Structure formats: C-alpha cells, structure tokens
Amino acid sequence: MRHHFEALQKTRANHVPLSPISFLRRAENLHGARTAVIYGDVQRTWAETATRIRAVAGGLAELGVQKGDTVSVLSPNVPELFELHFALPLTGGVLNTLNTRLEPETIAYILDHADTKLVIVDQELVPLLSKAFDLLGRPLPVVEIVDPAVKGESLGGQTYDALTEATPLPIELPDDEWDAIALNYTSGTSGRPKGVVYHHRGAYLMALGTGTAWQMPPYPVYLSVVPMFHCNGWGHPWLMAMLGATVVFTRNPAADRILGAIRAHGVTHFGAAPIVLQMLAEAESDAAPFDPAIRVLTAGAPPPPSVLEKTRSMGLDVMQVYGLTETYGHISQCLWQDDWDQLSPAEQAELQAQQGIAFPMVEEVTVIDRNSDTPVTRDGVTQGEIAIRGNTVMAGYYKDAEATSKAFEDGWFWSGDGAVLHENGYIQIRDRLKDVIISGGENISSVEVEAVLYRHEAVQAAAVVAMPHDKWGEVPCAFVELREGAETTSDEIIAFCREHLAGFKAPKVVVFETLPKTSTGKIQKFQLRDRAKAMDL
Template sequence: MTSLEATGGVPGPGRIGRVAIGDILRKSAKRFPNRIALTDGARQVSYDELERDANRFANALVARGLKPGAKISTICNNSVEFVKALFGIHRAGLVWVPINTMLGPDDMSFILDHAGVKVAVIDDNLFGQPERRAALEARGIELIAVNLAGKAADTGLPTFDLLLDGQSEIEPEAAFDDRDLAMIIYTSGTTSRPKGAMHGHLAVTMAAMSNAIEMHLSRNDGITGQFPLFHCAAHVVLLSYLIVGGKMAIMRGFDPVACMEAIQRDKLSVFIGLPLMYQVILDHPRRKEFDLSSLRCCIYTMAPMPRPLLERAIAELCPTFVQPSGQTEMYPATTMSQPDRQLERFGNYWGESTLVNETAIMDDSGNLLGVGQIGEIVHRGPNVMLGYYKDPEATEAARKFGWHHTGDLALIDEHGEVLFLDRKKDMIKSGGENVASVKIEETLLAHPAVMNAAVVGLPHPQWGEAVSGFVKLKPGAQATEAEIIEHCKKHLGGFQVPKLLRIVDEMPMTATGKLRKVELRNAFTDHFMLGQTG
C-alpha cells in the first residue's frame, strides 16, 4: 500500500513538517535574537547576526548557480565565519563536505575528487600553503577566502565578507527533504583511504536534540569550543547548544589559559576535553587566578580518564563528569556515562544508550548477547548514516543483520552500561588468551609519569602475538622502561604484561587525534620474529 493509499489520498506536510539542520539556527534566532550564540575572544555574535549572515551567504551561493545537492567544502579552522558559512550551506540545500585542515594535500585531494566538490570556502592562511594551493588550483575549484589571518585580500580570491555585501537577509527557498543528503564527513582512516559517511538532515538534528536532552542543556549553558568544527563531535556539540539558545566559545585549538579565560569571561557551564587537557589545566601554575566556578559539568572524550585524574578533577574542578561516545557513521552521541556512578566504577565505561539509540552486543553470527557477554557494539536509530558515499559494499557490511556495526568490542554490565574493551582489530591473541589493549593502556596511563600510551600485538614465534606497549612521558617526568614494566606487573596478570615496552618522543596520530597504531605495528612487526628480546 502506498503512502497516499494509507492516508486516503492526503499528501504529507512537505515543507511544513520538514526537519532541517538550517532550521536549528532560524528557530533559535526567532526565540533569542539578542542572546549571544558565539564568542571568539572579546568578540560576541548574537543569534540575530548569525541568522542574517547565514542567509546572506546562502543567497550568495544560490546566485553563483549552485543547486540543492551540489557539494561544497570548507577548508577552515574554527571561526565565526566558518559557522556562518556552515549554516549558509545548509540553508541553500547544498551538501557540506568538511576537510580536516590537518590532512596533507594528497588526502585532501582524494576527498575533493571523490566527493566531486566544485566550490570550497578556505581560510586565507591555509590558501597560502603552496602545496595545498597547487592542489586546489589544479582542480579548478572555485574558492572563497575567509579573512582569518587578515590576508584574505592578498589571495586574489572572492572574500567571504565581501560576498555577503548586497545579499538578501531572507532565507532562500530550497527544495529538499529531511532525509536528503546534507553532508559527507570522511572518516580519519587509520589503515586506508578515508570513507565518506553520508548523513541527512534528520539524523544530525535528532542527534543534537538527543544531546540537549541527555545533557539537560538550557539557554543559560555555554561550552568551550577548542575542538575542530570539521569533526563530527565538535559539529554536533555546536548544534546541541544552539538548538537550546546556548553559546559556544570559539577557539582554534587547545590553550589552557585561553580555555580558562573563556570560562571566566563567558561564564561557561561546560568544558569538553581530552583527559590530557584536564591534566594540563589541573597542573597549570595559573589555574587559581581564574574563576572556574561556573562549570556545572565536564565532558571527557576519545580516551578513558585514569582514576587518579578523575578523582582529582572531581575534587578540584567540577563535581560532574560524563563520557559520551559515538562515531562519524552514527552521529554522536550514541551512549553517555551517568554521573551518579562516576566514582563507583572506573575504566572505559561509555554508559547507557542516548534516547535516540538502541544499543546491543552482537556475536559474529548475528546473535544478540546478554549481560556480561563480550561481542561487537551495534546500534539502531535515526542518527545512523545514509551509507558510505560511492561504496555500497562497505555500506552493506556496516548494516549486516539489520544493525549498524561499530567494530568495537564491549559488554553491557548489570547496570545497563556499555564497557568498551577494544576495537575488534585491536584485540590481541597471545598464548591462547584474548588481551584487550585498552586495559593495558589504562594501566600504563595510571603510571604517574605516563602522558600517553598505545598497546599493540606484534607477531611472536611462541605466543602468536606479544603484548607490546609504547608510552610518551609527561613533560619533565622521568621513568625507565623497566620501572613501567614493574608497575604493570603489580596491576596485571602475567599474560597481560607487555613483553616489549618502548618510551617514545611522539605518538603517531591521525589528523583527528586518534592513535595510528598501524604505524607502531609496522615499525616493530619483525621485532620478535628476528630474535630480539627487548
């Protein structure tokens, strides 16, 4: 039966009932025109200004002949203009293809070619990089310069600010549906070329609404914005605050003093950071100069918080800490830890499903597992991707058995909380035992001298794989490899203790801040097979 048959010939509401990312800003701007939406240092931007300039940019794009569904990239670091451009893109019904600015010209070119991008907004200082500029000019991409470094006029490109001149502040009419393609965000690809995760307007809006409810956000909330907006996590955080009339303090990267200044100046209620960022702030010699008492909640992400650090942060910084999780393919957050249990269990607890998600644990045969059983985390919900762009095989694999597959191994405990164990590909099989690299990494991070840690399995003639650890020490800290191994022996079973441990100056990272374990494996893959013992 068709939908018209089901409704007795009555068509759906169409535009009246549409869900769209651009509508988030319009609705908040109508409710809170004079409230501050963004700050950037001393600069303050109201919802009304953001709304008007987003519409002006949308009209400028339409005037250039861009039609709904056309691909447009941003090659930008965080700025007010980036946010205005982002909403203008959505208002025009275009498909946003953000470029991670930390990617090299080769990966950038792959994404632009793969997505078929014809127009891009770029920061003036990034256009000034010769290799990036050459790659863009070779593709004939129309470029619009953002005056981030004060040199946009020197680029010879149309500038974002001047492009707005004379444009209408009325939102252009653009025909698209809430399940139409709104963005393609490319994964960071630790082992291969990135894949383009496609999302529609409904998925992203539902994720933002879910986050606002789960985090109890209101118009009086504000959050630090040091994470790059080209990343799905920072993007959805921005939307989650704008949807309720809150604000974000825009920053370009993490600077502990800048973060503390923003919290005090803007009376921000939420700080979001990596565990290492909390360590830096707690240890900063100027911390007590700043009034951070407005903080009501702190979010940590991308890594577990070592117990000593979490206990100290709760005691000295903020009473409430939560850890959300998600991934590019399942717009975050998918799960969120509950603060009422933050001091009752420690480790990589990702918490309960958020209200838009159904989360389960599945074995390789598609069977859903019970409490305490280890398997792959799978999800269902409206925030799932439309699929991988131009990759039906990978899309089909991700949807096997009617659930979205994350590639993460975990269990759900008796409290209904997800306890992450490892990536499926990172589980180490040593001497017949399964060793979760995450558990070993948590133990290494608990050593007072260790700043970052990575654990991989290396080929071993006797054990199959040998647990092998790599650590970076905190600035000024001292420890020997033997001392760290002794620390592990106190807290781990014999089969879990690293058979190789190396102190390194730097960890190989992806452009989104994830450890590139594949580089460590490749660099040391023959270590044990060649008869080396340490």
C-alpha cells in the same frame, strides 16, 4: 471491522521535514537580541548572526552552489565555520569539513573523492591547501576567511566577508529530510578514508537527543573546543541555535585560552577530547574550582581515571560519551548513577570511563556476539561487538555501496569495537577490533602508517601498534624489519613518515627486529601489542 486511520494523509500542515535549519528560524525569532557568538572583540546577536548566515547562503548560491554540491571547508573553530553549518544547508549544498591536522595528500584525496565544487579556507591554512592542490593536479574555486588578528596567505580568491554582502536567502526547509546535509570523512582505518553522509533528519535528532541527554538548560554559554571537523563538532553547532546559546570561540584550543575564556565569559558547557582535559588539569593548579561546576562531554579514548579525579576537583563535571563518525558523533553516555556517590573518587573515575547507555534519540546500542547473533550476557566479561541502530546512523558511505552494505549487515551498524555489557546495561570497550590507535582524541590507522613505512627503501616488513603514552593516551609504535644489508636509524624512519603523514600519525618509537610471523607469513601483532604495552614513553 473497518478502520478509518488509513484515510488520514500527510499534508504540509501535519508533516514537515526534520532539519536543523528550523533551529535557525527559531533562534532568529525568539533569541534575536541575545548574544550568539563571542570571538575576541567580535560579539554578534542571534539576529545579526542569522542575517549573516542568510546572506552567506545567498553569496554561495551566486557562486553556483546548488542542491547536492559539496563545499569543503578548511578552517579552525571560528564564527565563519559555525555560520556555514547553517548557510550551506540553506543552499541545498553539502558541508564537508576538512581535518586541519591532515597531510596534503589526504586532503587532496578527499577533495577529489568528495567531488568538491568550492573550497572555503582560512588564510592561515592556505599553504596546506596549496600543497593539496598541487597533489590534486588542479586548483578549485576558493573563498578565503580573513582574520585580521592572524597572519595568513592568499590564493587570490573571493573573501568570506564579501559573501555577507549578497542578497539573503530565506530560511526554507529541504524538500526531503533524507537530503544530505554533511559529508564527513573517517580517519581511514582500513586504507583510504571513507566519506560518511549525514542527512537533515539525523542532524536534527542529534541536536535534540544531545540536549536531552546532557540535560541542558536554555541559554547556555558554550565554549567551542571540539573541532567542527569532527562529526560537525558532535552536532553542537545546530544544538546551540535551538537553545539560544552564546558560543565562545578561541580559535586555538590551548589550555590558557580555554581557561581564560571560561573565566571571562562564564562558560557553562564544552566538549573536549581527553587530551584537552589533561592539558587543563596540568595547567590549573592553585586556582579555585569552578562554581557552579562546568558540564563537559569527553570522547575518544576513555580518559585516564587520574585525569577524571583531577578535573572533578577543578570543578569540571565530566561525562564520557562514545560514538563514531558514522553515528554523527556520540550515541552513548556514561550517565551518573546515584549509588556512585558513596564510592571513592578513584572508583567513581573508573566507572566514569565506561561508554555507558544509548542516547535518547538512538533506538538501540548493544553488544552482540557475531557468532550467535545475540546480545552478550550482562556479566562485564563476555565480549562482543558494539552494534547500533537508529536515526543518527549515517545514510551510507559516499560512492561506496559495498562498504555500506557490509557496515549494515543484519540490520545493524557494526562499530568494529569490542566490548562487554555490565549488569546495569552499561557498555565498556575492552579492545578495538580494528587496528586503530587513538592518540589525543585523533584516530590513527595502523594500516595507513604501515603503508608509508613500506615505501621506505630499507624496510622489508613493518607493523604498527598502540603504545601507552602519559600525555596522548597512546601513540604509534613501529616494529620494523630491515632488508638484508640495509641500514637506517629510528630518527630517519620517523622523519620519513612525517614527510608523508600528518605529524600525529608518525611513529614515536621505532624498534628494529625480525618480526614474529605465523607459518603463513602473517605478522603476529598480538605479540607486538603486548611488548608495546610494556614500554614506557
């Protein structure tokens, strides 16, 4: 029997590249009169924001930014960084948001590895960029974000405001939805950070899936807390254009600023690391709970149940989500189940800390036994590795085909996180397979910290493990074996690490001893982990 389906063709009428750029066109046309951004005294509508974005894109094009060029941005969460999530894709360029908490050495490495053509920097962070340029051995062209309310320095570059005077570019979709839209670097869990490439298709689907999973209505008031250097703010900048949201910026995510912005602007949604939730819980004491409740996504280390109990009483409806840089951010959610209503607050909080089930735009998130290549039993006990498949998995690692191939073995992306599956299909992380310490929502590579310790002249051997911490969840604890005859102190070791690492990566405790080793000389970290867990800081 002959079928005629194969005669049907893709045309411009029935097949359009998926890209979050299309959300900007919709926002400009449909939500033009609505407020798009609020930052201090600055308020702009979606029509004004879209005009600025198209002009900035034109200005970047005049500076020579073309398809495939990487532009790195070093900035806190301010409207300019939000605009660049659309302006750079309009040029065909690739957005590389730099973690503002990194040390100059790593920033220099990223600028070099990413083949950065231009750096856009907030003037408050010029000193950090200058140090990175010194280590890089060369300056790069710079555009500076000037905030009149903040004292900053200048490298003499063109200002961001000057870009807004350029001839606007039209809103046009990419030729291919597989084109790169962003380049995000991991926290370097096995040495140097890897460059993770996002494409337009994934960014588009990330926004759609998040809006559905979070059950978001049109016109939310969204507080920009999640750093946009973390997985492009979990894809939320693109989502907010789709929904016609009002995006509120505080620049600094201090508890008083967050709470003040929530009450001043009627915030309905925000995302935050567990450490931020803890800060809010400690800062808010006698105030009446938010009503209606504010919807909150949290990711990183699972929030302590005590924090979830407190935030619930504050009127924060918190949902735990899970993801990685390689998956555009969150790809599973701990969706509330009706039968949880009958449980105690403590029991509810325990369940809320699970990593949950796949977001709707993700094909599959499961836990696989690597020995048998089959999903583990849904018994909440049998451990395996979280494996992910779907359109919001990275295109690959930039300039690292070997690592890409390894990450995609057998048709899955392997997370490196050990977990169990519960009877209802919910995933729960039991232990990380990589030696990663999650402190205040930031990933810290024990390998990276150990590498610095080994550079100290008094250190013979070193091992870094996670140590529980009331505020940060966990922090690095260093076990150090000194060279024969060498002397040093904990304070000296910590100060040495802070000279070569971002402050949050430096050990908070240093223990001097002969390290436990196997017969082949390998340090037995499991013994050290058990001892660090028993410590109290």
